[in-house]
Every structure is written in structure tokens, then in C-alpha cells.
Amino acid sequence: MAGRSGNLFSSIFRPVGRIVSPVWTALRRQLAQTPVLAFQLGVLVAVLLEQWQGEAFADLLGFRRIPRFFGIVDIFEPFSDLDFSGILAPFFPSPNNISASPLQDSVQALGELATTFVKAFFYQGPRAPGFFDVTFRVLIYDIVVFVVPILIIAFLLRPLVSELLRRFPKWSLILVHLIILAAIVLLWGDDGGTRELVLIFMGINIILTVSLNLVNGYMGEFSVGHAAFMAVGAYVSSVMTMWAFVDDRVFGAPALDPSWGLPVGFAIALFAGGIAAAIAALLVAFPSFRTRGDYLAIVTLAVNFIVQSAINNMEGIGGARGLNGVPLWSDLSWVLLTTILSVFIIHSLVNSTFGKGIIAIREDEIASELMGVNTKRIKLVTFLVSSFFAGVAGGLFAHVLAYINPGNFGILKSTEVLVMVYLGGMGSISGSIIAAIIFTLLLEALRPLAILKWVVIPLILIVLMLFRPQGLFGFREIELNWGWQKAKEKPEVSGATAED
Amino acid sequence: MDLDTLAQQFLNALQLGSLYALVALGYTMVYGVLLLINFAHGDIFMFGAFIGVFGAFVLGLPFLPTLLLSMIITALLGITIEKVAYKPLRHASRLSAVITALGVGLLLENGMLALTGADPRRYPDNFFAASVTIGDTTLELSVRIVIIAVALILFLCLYYIVQRTKWGMAMRAISYDKFAVPLMGVSQDRIITLTFVLGAGLAAAAGILWGVAFTASLSPYMGLRVGWKAFIAAVVGGIGDIRGAALGGLLLGFVEIFVVALGSPIGISSSYRDLVGFALLLVILVVRPTGLFGVARRQKL
Amino acid sequence: MPLLKTENVTHFFGGLKAVSDFNLRIEPGELVGLIGPNGAGKTTVFNLVTGAYRATEGRIIFDDQDIVGLPPHQINKMGISRTFQTIRLWNEMTVLDNIKVAQHGHIQYDLKDIFLQLPRYRNQEQAIEAQAMKMLKLFNLADHAQQPARNLPYGQQRRVEIVRALAANPKLLLLDEPAAGMNPQEIEELMVFIQRIRSELGVTIWLIEHQMRLVMNICERITVLDFGETIAEGGPDDIQRNTKVIEAYLGVEDEEIS
Incomplete structure (x- = not known):
């Protein structure tokens, strides 16, 4: 994949990469060394945090309610008015709706669409914010309520969790993972x-x-x-x-x-x-x-x-x-x-x-x-x-x-x-x-x-x-650091997302 | 059932069957050359029918020019799909291409709906001149007979191209050995392009004829069921063989029409059409797993 | 009592007679060769014995039982295992998994045992894994256990294929051109390898080979096929002197026979 990216990309991203990549590499190593259980506990805390203060924080950010599904449902809401059907409809008319000048109609529809599109991205009105606005606020919400607490808790608990993972037999640990997973899903969902x-x-x-x-x-x-x-x-x-x-x-x-x-x-x-x-x-x-x-x-x-x-x-x-x-x-x-x-x-x-x-x-x-x-x-x-x-x-x-x-x-x-x-x-x-x-x-x-x-x-x-014709993970499994077996040499692993 | 109804049903079956056959031909040719189940083919058929609406209403063309126009534009669409979506995957797993085909199909039908809206469409009332004037006599032609005739002519043209021309022979040869054909000085890319041109062109013709035959049926999703059914027809005929596709299509048409025609007097509801049709096809596949015209290829040890 | 006995085995492809009246006895512990020019029907004989093809006529008696018509996996389970002319490993699987799956015939647990992770399942899996590792160690392949088979160099893949065939714990091992594509030094190693298999595992071996040096050196008895017919049978010295054999090879692979 790297070979595919052109020179333009690399010239833009290389300087940025030079600054970000050591931080990113370090973060990835940290993530890889943190067992899944620590992340699970982090998520559990974040879920409780959201239940406790989420509403207030959402209000502070100008949301009417807690962003739905980490905000991913909210960010596409501004596009709900998009209607592309005017563009080609004049060329494929139904018998009782024949346009006299299809090209003109189509161009007009295209213009209207462009306006709606721009509005959807930037600003739709005082009660209907645009895509960028919502996305920005959703990101803040997610980072403050989920990403930061999860990382903090996971890193803080890492020594303790690693110790636990060493002490207890594997079957009991699997059970603990499942129980916490169930707790997270049921509490949040x-x-x-x-x-x-x-x-x-x-x-x-x-x-x-x-x-x-x-x-x-x-x-x-x-x-x-x-x-x-x-x-x-x-x-x-x-x-x-x-x-x-x-x-x-x-x-x-x-x-x-x-x-x-x-x-x-x-x-x-x-x-x-x-x-x-x-x-x-x-x-x-x-x-x-x-x-x-x-x-x-x-x-x-x-x-x-x-x-x-x-x-x-x-x-x-x-x-x-x-x-x-x-x-x-x-x-x-x-x-x-x-x-x-x-x-x-x-x-x-x-x-x-x-x-x-x-x-x-x-x-x-x-x-x-x-x-x-x-x-x-x-x-x-x-x-x-x-x-x-x-x-x-x-x-x-x-x-x-x-x-x-x-x-x-x-x-x-x-x-x-x-x-x-x-x-x-x-x-x-x-x-x-x-x-x-x-x-x-x-x-x-x-x-x-x-x-x-x-x-x-x-x-x-x-x-x-x-x-990526083989799909996201063709013929291989995501390796997570469960902590009960020796991690492989390559620090390939991270918490919830594994990258190629 | 009296003789007249029987004749009518026979024509109905022939009409439906020849339309299935035209669509099935595209499936079978692409499969023969690329071993790809082109699941977008039903939607190419739909696209052809829509271009018909464009030709008839916006350009005001009569039937035959519209048919030609649609075949040409749809053939271009076929080439584009092949070049953009399938060609890059020629060396990847075969299934990636099949999934891409599914994606292209969804894109075409939903894209069409999104871009043109959901208004019901049909061809103009005077679109299909069902009479021919020769000298002083005016011959009234049944729509069905013309449809069957057009389908037959198209099939014969295709058969000629595939059996008699250098390109057609290369096309057949490539399904046996895709490495030998380039050695004979015929470019594989060109053959593939030709395959998509022919397949998409026939599908477009089928689309317009379909719209003429079943007037209220033009919708972005019209290709879905027809496409799947034509695919099954192609397999029953023996996928990769154009005679098989034609026969399979006709067979499916006859089964569907006559399940309804013969079934309704004895209390079999017409909703059993798909059930009986597909079950019968399954039976054929059990008896002849390679289809009517298919040849089992010995797996080399 | 012979381990394998074929009686007038004949096979047609369409109208073409690929093998005709093939008769052979292999006693336990023997190392037997099958040679002949290209297209003589050697691999077809192997395919008939392992059940890949069903003999048109004749009987194939293995361990006192007629095996014609049995499915290949069952013949494999009874104790005939083989390698292929072109390597047919399960490429995406690891070397270890290749060896493990080859023990399929000996699995006794069923789905229920897997789903409930019952002791019967766990114990057998451990035994299968231990056996596989033992085989890999025995043939110096343990270092590659976790690699996908396709990543190994050609010569190693050949060895893995032989080990895979041995993993089924066969009584009779069929090797289809084991030296194909090997250089003289690798062939030398292969000869030692094959003799080790016989001495250490006590497996009877029957092999097809074009490399005459290998055949003449290690086989005790050799059958020569030409156009599906057996034209000679005997020890290496008899075969080398046999005029029919020299004729069959003349102009084809005469440089190899000398």
C-alpha cells in the first residue's frame, strides 16, 4: 500500500510524520504491552463516567442529548436533506412528468444540490449545525469521555492487571474477560x-x-x-x-x-x-x-x-x-x-x-x-x-x-x-x-x-x-495481548484496532 | 385449456424465455472468458431499459434507433465497469471479483434510484409501432412476435460472431486455455472487452424489450430478479456455452408460464411459480451437474 | 504374505488404455522402484493404488483386503500414504498443521468433544501435536514448524511432503518422483533420507523416479512400465542389462539409464 501513495502525499505528510511518528510508535508500543483486561477495565470506567456526567458534558458541548453511538449517528445527520434525484430525473422522465428542457432542469437541480451540500458541511441554521461542527464536537466528546479515561485507566492498572494475569489460571481469566465484557455491553447498551x-x-x-x-x-x-x-x-x-x-x-x-x-x-x-x-x-x-x-x-x-x-x-x-x-x-x-x-x-x-x-x-x-x-x-x-x-x-x-x-x-x-x-x-x-x-x-x-x-x-x-482484495484481515487473526501467554516478539498488537 | 389459449401461452412463454435468454447470454459469456459470475449483469439490463426511456422521451427516437442507442451506451457502461472494477482484480482471488460485482450491482441500482428518483416510468404509448406497411397492405404485428423475432435475430448475430469470426473463436478458446490464446496473437484484453460489449449490448436490448412487453415494470430494481433468474438459466444450460444459455432461458420461461397456466385450473396458485421453477432447475442440476450443454472437465491429478 | 498385491490391474481413460494387466507383489520391508519413460502410466498406477482413480479391471489386495472402490481417505487410513509428482502441500497452512491434518484418519473424537472441549478431545489433540513435533524433529524440520508451507524452499517442501505422508503412520509409502528438481547433492541427501525412513520407521517404500542413480542405488527390485505395459521386472542389475528396457529408453532418456 505504501508504494501506491504518490509523491504529493509523501511531501505533505512526511514532515508531519517526522514529528508524529515517534510519538505514535511509542504509543503503539505502550498499547501493545498493555493487556486486554486493562483496556476492558478502562472501558468499564469510561462507561460509568458517561452515565454519571455524560449528559452534562454533552449539554456543555451543545448537544441536546448524549451523542448517539459515540456520535457517529449524529455526524451524518446534516446530510439528511440531500436529494440527488433531480440531476438525472429530467433525462429519464415518467410519462406524466416530461421536462421541456431537461438539461436546464438538471443544471438547476445540480446547483440546488451544491448549495445543500455546502450547507450540510458548514452551516445549516442556528438549530441545525453542519457536518464539520458536529464532527468536531463529537471528537471532543469522545476523546474526553472515552479515549482519555480508557488510556489513563489502562496504563495505570497495567502493573496490577499483569500481576493478576500471572497469578490466576487461564480458564478463570477467560471468565473474568467475559464477565467484564458482559458488564460493559449491558451497562452501556x-x-x-x-x-x-x-x-x-x-x-x-x-x-x-x-x-x-x-x-x-x-x-x-x-x-x-x-x-x-x-x-x-x-x-x-x-x-x-x-x-x-x-x-x-x-x-x-x-x-x-x-x-x-x-x-x-x-x-x-x-x-x-x-x-x-x-x-x-x-x-x-x-x-x-x-x-x-x-x-x-x-x-x-x-x-x-x-x-x-x-x-x-x-x-x-x-x-x-x-x-x-x-x-x-x-x-x-x-x-x-x-x-x-x-x-x-x-x-x-x-x-x-x-x-x-x-x-x-x-x-x-x-x-x-x-x-x-x-x-x-x-x-x-x-x-x-x-x-x-x-x-x-x-x-x-x-x-x-x-x-x-x-x-x-x-x-x-x-x-x-x-x-x-x-x-x-x-x-x-x-x-x-x-x-x-x-x-x-x-x-x-x-x-x-x-x-x-x-x-x-x-x-x-x-x-x-x-x-485490499483479501479483505481487512484475510486469512489471519488479530492478535491481542491477552497477557496469559508470552507475547510474540513483534509488537504488532494494539488494543481494539490492529493495523496492517 | 383450449388450443387458442395454449397458443397464447406458448407465445407468452417464448417471449419471456427469449428475454431471459438474452440476459443469460451475457452471464455465460463473461463466465466463459473470466470465470467471473458478473452479478452486476441484471443491473446492466436495467440500465439498458432506462437508456430506452432517455432515447424515447428526451431524444424522441422511435423503437429501433432507441434500441441501438441503448445497446451502444450500455456496452460502453459494460466496458467501463470491466476496466474500473474487474480488471484490477484479474490476478486477485476470484471471489474478490465476484464480491466487487455484487457491489457494482448494488451501486448501479441504488445509484439509479438516488439520481433519478422513484417516479414510475414506462415507454411512450406510440413507442412500439406494431404495424408494418408494405405497399398498400398494413400488417398488424403482435408485440410478442416482434420481441421474439428481435431476440432471435440478436441471438443469431451473436452465434455468428462467436462461431465464425476470429474474435469469437478466440473467445471460446480462452475459456479452455487462457494462456494459449495470447500466444496466438490475440490480445486477452480485447477479447474481454468484446465479451463485455456483446453481453451488455444484449442485456440492454433485453431491457428495452422487457419494458415493451411488461409496460409497468421499469424501475431501478427491475434487474434484480431477472438477473438472478437469468443467471440460474445460464447455469442450467451449462455456464460458458451460449447455446446452453439460450436453452436455459427458454426453459425457465416455459416453466414459469406453464406452472401458472396449467396450475391455476387445478388449484396451484401463481405464487408457486418461483418455487416450482427453481425446484425444477435444481432437479436438472442434480441429474446433470454441469448443465445441459456443460462438459465436465477432468480434474488433473 | 505380501503387503500389496495387484492382480491384472487395468485402467482406461475413455478408450485409451493407460495401464494394462499390471501385476506386482510387494513384501513388507521392501524398497521397490517403478520406472519408465514419460507417459508410461507410472503415476496412474499410484493413483489406482491410492484410490484416486478406480481400476477398470483387476484387484488390488492390500493387507489381505481388496481396496478397489474404497474412497482414498479410507485407503490412506488402512496404511497407504503417498507424495505427489508436483508438490501438493496445503500451502497457506503451517508446516506443523500440514503434519497434524495428515493424521486425520486417526482422529477418534467427534464434534461434541470439540464443542464441549472434553478431555477426550484435549488429550487427542495433544497426542497429535506431540506426534507431529516428533516427526518434524526426527527429520530436522522442527525449526520450520510455525511457518506457512509455501514459505519453505523447494527441497524442504519435498521433505515436508514426505513427512506429511509418514504422519499417517502408513505401512506402505508411495513416493512419486521424490528427486524431481533436485541437484546431485540434494539427491544424495534424499537417498540417505529414504533409507532412514525404512530403517527407523520400518515402512515399506515404493517409488517412482527418473533419476536412475537413485533408483539403482537404493531399490532392491524395479518394475519398468512402457505404454502401460510391464516390460521388465527384477533387480537393478537385471534391469540395466534388459534389452527391452534399453530400447524403451533409447532416444528418450538414454543418458540417464547408462
Whole structure:
């Protein structure tokens, strides 16, 4: 990448770099030497800090409320009035709206757009600040409330934490990490509103992405119909919970005692959804693994349409009208727990010798079979495991929306998951997690742009593929300094972000 | 079902099938040359249909010139996409290019929506002159027959180019051995450009014909379903083979029309169209994994 | 009792007879060679024995069992392991993982054990890892354990491939042109290497090779194939004197036979 940057860039940035880079290098070394646990504690403190004084500080900075999602939702708000449709509409008129002089109309629209654009960047009015203004204040907020406290706490606690990490056995430390993670997520995110919803979708997306990466990244096949298995899981689990525990229009009075619904009933329903998705996958696997290459793509694509169309025609479960009244049981703790479990299981699989057979199949299927790897069985198992988790994610998805219809599980949903997989990089679990987080946040942040959101996202994807075709973390994992094993020689690691 | 309805349905099926076939051809050619599933192809089809709106309303052109104009402009779009988005990835993993294609598709359809707005569009009422005057006699032509005829002519032109010209032969050769063709003095880049020109041109023609056949269907998302379906048709035909794409497209058209036509009297709702269609295609793939015209290539040990 | 016995093994590619009436017995502990001009069908024989191709006719008896039609991974598990003419390591995986995955046939835990991290899983993983490291140490490759296979120099990759084949704990090891692309000194090392495998691990070895020096030096018995037909069989001295063999090689690789 360095070779690509032109002379202009280097002439501007080199002098700056000369001053900044020693500081940056030193900071990176410090960050690398600080174990994750110290950062976690820093984040925990920052979250508490925000709850304690965040509102007051936001008020001081001129925000009406605490910036949403560290401000990333606020900074694109100024662009919500942008409308590009005037530019080309005169050239592609509808019959009842034919423009007499399309060119003139178009230029006029372009002019208006430019004005809105400039305004959006700089100043829109006394009650609607521009992009730069908001971004500046958001940065201040984030630095004061999050970055600085996190760094201070992390560095202060480093000796203490390192000592703890040396003393206790690994399993107990993993538990501590998980507990603190849960504390952070629940303390910060459980607001019963946007934060919770976005975090829930983030968790679901993580499950979807990691599970699809198993097939597309680790195994090197190309499955494009992940949403089909998601749909199976969503419908099976919803039908179960609605029939058993909820008084609704479709299935009538609950068949079982509703008090069993949480946690036992829901857990069983999610599991059953996963199993149903795996069974569906079994039917798909039969034709698609007979030949290699792009046939899995075509079969999964067709299956995506078939599942959607089949549900459309099942009047008993709502058909095209959808299924309404699914209990709202996927709260943050359920999603967090399921996400952690899913990632853990898939991580264990690909790190076992059995699971490394999956990667061997990607590298050279024939050689794998000849060297003793039961390729047929492993391909099948991998596909089933992947689909199982898609089904579980579907179950969670249904129980957060309360209303599902076949349109939720179309090819567009599958495309979204594919985008996340390749954004993060094939064959990388940490890459998938990061990509799911980034993508979910991006969707949320760009919401004010309306349809433009779906112009910006593909653009980002295309540019990313052109400059980094292997994705952000293709075929490698982000290494974090957990502290319980000797850190590698290269100080490659930093807290939450790892760079190339 | 009486004979007349049967004939009508037959024409409907032929019309729908030949449109699918035109789109499927683009998929299959690009796949044959680049081994790339060009998921943006459905949106190229949409773009062609929109250029038709531009030609008909803004330039006031009649049907045939609009068709040509759209084919040319869309072919340029095809080349641009290839040069900007796919060419830099020719040596990267095959899947990066496929994902880029998905991205380009999303960009085209949403970009079109963002730039032109959501007003419903269709071609002018007198756009398609359904009569031909020869001497004193005026011949009323059915829209469907003209569509089928145009599709057939385009297919024959393509078949001639691919089978009989040097470029076409190079195009077929490159799908067998991409290293040998440059040795024969034919530039790989040119063949790829030609492939995109032909594929996009046919898709544009299909787009306009589609807009003529199904009047209220012009929207930025019109290419989505058609594109996916044409892709499946191409695979069923045996991806990489243009006869296969044509046959696959026709087959899909017939299945879709006749599931509805034969199904409704016996209580099968028309909403089963996709279900039956795709299931049937899956069955074909199970029986013949390489498609109707596909040849299994022996994997070398 | 022979370890491997082929009876009239014949294979067609389409209408083309690639191997015809191939008969061979290999006794436990032998070191046997298979030679012949290019395209003689040598690799096809290996592919038939390892199950990559299914023999059109004939029987292949390994350890008293007919293995024709068994899937390759099962034949591998029964004790036939091989290397390839062109190196086919799992390139992106580390050397260690290459060796570990080659023990796939011996894995006894299942998914449940992995997901619950049960002792059965942990113990076996430890055993697999220990065995892999032992093999790597034995053949002086332990230093490269954590490197991706593709990063190793060519000669090392060849060795890793042989070690990978040995990791499955085979009774019979098939080496497909192990010396291809090696210089004389590397070939010298390879000969020692192959003999060490036999003496230290007690593995029966059957190899295809064009480097006559290697074949004539270390093989006790040699089969010569030409156009799929066995044209000679015997000890190195018999083969070198056999007129049919000299004829088959004349003009093709005569410089190697002399």
C-alpha cells in the first residue's frame, strides 16, 4: 500500500510524520504491552463516567442529548436533506412528468444540490449545525469521555492487571474477560432503545458472518444463500414460541404454561431453529457437493428463492403477509450469550485438527482426500454447522423484530452477509467480527442518507476490494495481548484496532 | 385449456424465455472468458431499459434507433465497469471479483434510484409501432412476435460472431486455455472487452424489450430478479456455452408460464411459480451437474 | 504374505488404455522402484493404488483386503500414504498443521468433544501435536514448524511432503518422483533420507523416479512400465542389462539409464 501513495502525499505528510511518528510508535508500543483486561477495565470506567456526567458534558458541548453511538449517528445527520434525484430525473422522465428542457432542469437541480451540500458541511441554521461542527464536537466528546479515561485507566492498572494475569489460571481469566465484557455491553447498551437494538443486530450479524465465513472463507466454497437458512431458523423458532407460549391470532391460546417460555422455551426454540436450518442444509448439500466450483453458489441461490417462495405460500404461518406477534425475547443478554457461544464453538472447530481439515480442503481438495481427510464428511459437517448458526441467528432475529415476513430473508439479506464476510476477510474469525461491527455501525450511521446509504456502502466495498482484495484481515487473526501467554516478539498488537 | 389459449401461452412463454435468454447470454459469456459470475449483469439490463426511456422521451427516437442507442451506451457502461472494477482484480482471488460485482450491482441500482428518483416510468404509448406497411397492405404485428423475432435475430448475430469470426473463436478458446490464446496473437484484453460489449449490448436490448412487453415494470430494481433468474438459466444450460444459455432461458420461461397456466385450473396458485421453477432447475442440476450443454472437465491429478 | 498385491490391474481413460494387466507383489520391508519413460502410466498406477482413480479391471489386495472402490481417505487410513509428482502441500497452512491434518484418519473424537472441549478431545489433540513435533524433529524440520508451507524452499517442501505422508503412520509409502528438481547433492541427501525412513520407521517404500542413480542405488527390485505395459521386472542389475528396457529408453532418456 505504501508504494501506491504518490509523491504529493509523501511531501505533505512526511514532515508531519517526522514529528508524529515517534510519538505514535511509542504509543503503539505502550498499547501493545498493555493487556486486554486493562483496556476492558478502562472501558468499564469510561462507561460509568458517561452515565454519571455524560449528559452534562454533552449539554456543555451543545448537544441536546448524549451523542448517539459515540456520535457517529449524529455526524451524518446534516446530510439528511440531500436529494440527488433531480440531476438525472429530467433525462429519464415518467410519462406524466416530461421536462421541456431537461438539461436546464438538471443544471438547476445540480446547483440546488451544491448549495445543500455546502450547507450540510458548514452551516445549516442556528438549530441545525453542519457536518464539520458536529464532527468536531463529537471528537471532543469522545476523546474526553472515552479515549482519555480508557488510556489513563489502562496504563495505570497495567502493573496490577499483569500481576493478576500471572497469578490466576487461564480458564478463570477467560471468565473474568467475559464477565467484564458482559458488564460493559449491558451497562452501556441496555437502554431499551437504539443502543440495545443496534447491539442486538450487531450480535446477530456477528453470528451470521462468522458462520458463513466457515463455508466461504475456511472451506473456500461459495455459498450465497445464507438468508435461506436464517429464514428456516426464524420461522421454526417463532412458530414454536408462538404456538407454545403466546396468545396470538395465528395459533390461538398458548399450548404450554407461558411461564416456561423464558429461558427454557426460548433456548429450546432457538436450538430447534438451528437444527431445522441444518436439516434444510442437508437437503441442499446433497446436490451441491457433487461437483466443485460455482455450483454451490447456484444451488444456494436457488434455495434462497425456493425457501422464500415456499414460505410465501404457507398460509398456516402467515404466508406473504408475514408472521406477527413473535414474542420480544431476544434481549441484549440473550444475544450476547448466543454470540459468544457461537463464536466460541466455531473458533474451537477451526482450531481443532479435525477443523483444520476444512482449510486443507480449501487448499487442495484432492490432496486432502488422498492424505486421509474424509472430505465428503467434513464438507457436509461444515455446511451443517454453518447453517445451524444461521438458523440460530434467524431465531434471534425473529424474536427481536416481533414481525417477520419472507421479504426479510431475501437475496439482499444474503448479500449483506456476504459483504460482511469479504469485508472482514476470508478465513478470519476476528476479521468477521470486526466487519460485522463496522457494517452494522455503518448502516446505522448512514441512516440519515436514506437511499444514498446503499450507494455509499457498495462504493466502500468496491474501493476496498480494489485496494485490499483479501479483505481487512484475510486469512489471519488479530492478535491481542491477552497477557496469559508470552507475547510474540513483534509488537504488532494494539488494543481494539490492529493495523496492517 | 383450449388450443387458442395454449397458443397464447406458448407465445407468452417464448417471449419471456427469449428475454431471459438474452440476459443469460451475457452471464455465460463473461463466465466463459473470466470465470467471473458478473452479478452486476441484471443491473446492466436495467440500465439498458432506462437508456430506452432517455432515447424515447428526451431524444424522441422511435423503437429501433432507441434500441441501438441503448445497446451502444450500455456496452460502453459494460466496458467501463470491466476496466474500473474487474480488471484490477484479474490476478486477485476470484471471489474478490465476484464480491466487487455484487457491489457494482448494488451501486448501479441504488445509484439509479438516488439520481433519478422513484417516479414510475414506462415507454411512450406510440413507442412500439406494431404495424408494418408494405405497399398498400398494413400488417398488424403482435408485440410478442416482434420481441421474439428481435431476440432471435440478436441471438443469431451473436452465434455468428462467436462461431465464425476470429474474435469469437478466440473467445471460446480462452475459456479452455487462457494462456494459449495470447500466444496466438490475440490480445486477452480485447477479447474481454468484446465479451463485455456483446453481453451488455444484449442485456440492454433485453431491457428495452422487457419494458415493451411488461409496460409497468421499469424501475431501478427491475434487474434484480431477472438477473438472478437469468443467471440460474445460464447455469442450467451449462455456464460458458451460449447455446446452453439460450436453452436455459427458454426453459425457465416455459416453466414459469406453464406452472401458472396449467396450475391455476387445478388449484396451484401463481405464487408457486418461483418455487416450482427453481425446484425444477435444481432437479436438472442434480441429474446433470454441469448443465445441459456443460462438459465436465477432468480434474488433473 | 505380501503387503500389496495387484492382480491384472487395468485402467482406461475413455478408450485409451493407460495401464494394462499390471501385476506386482510387494513384501513388507521392501524398497521397490517403478520406472519408465514419460507417459508410461507410472503415476496412474499410484493413483489406482491410492484410490484416486478406480481400476477398470483387476484387484488390488492390500493387507489381505481388496481396496478397489474404497474412497482414498479410507485407503490412506488402512496404511497407504503417498507424495505427489508436483508438490501438493496445503500451502497457506503451517508446516506443523500440514503434519497434524495428515493424521486425520486417526482422529477418534467427534464434534461434541470439540464443542464441549472434553478431555477426550484435549488429550487427542495433544497426542497429535506431540506426534507431529516428533516427526518434524526426527527429520530436522522442527525449526520450520510455525511457518506457512509455501514459505519453505523447494527441497524442504519435498521433505515436508514426505513427512506429511509418514504422519499417517502408513505401512506402505508411495513416493512419486521424490528427486524431481533436485541437484546431485540434494539427491544424495534424499537417498540417505529414504533409507532412514525404512530403517527407523520400518515402512515399506515404493517409488517412482527418473533419476536412475537413485533408483539403482537404493531399490532392491524395479518394475519398468512402457505404454502401460510391464516390460521388465527384477533387480537393478537385471534391469540395466534388459534389452527391452534399453530400447524403451533409447532416444528418450538414454543418458540417464547408462
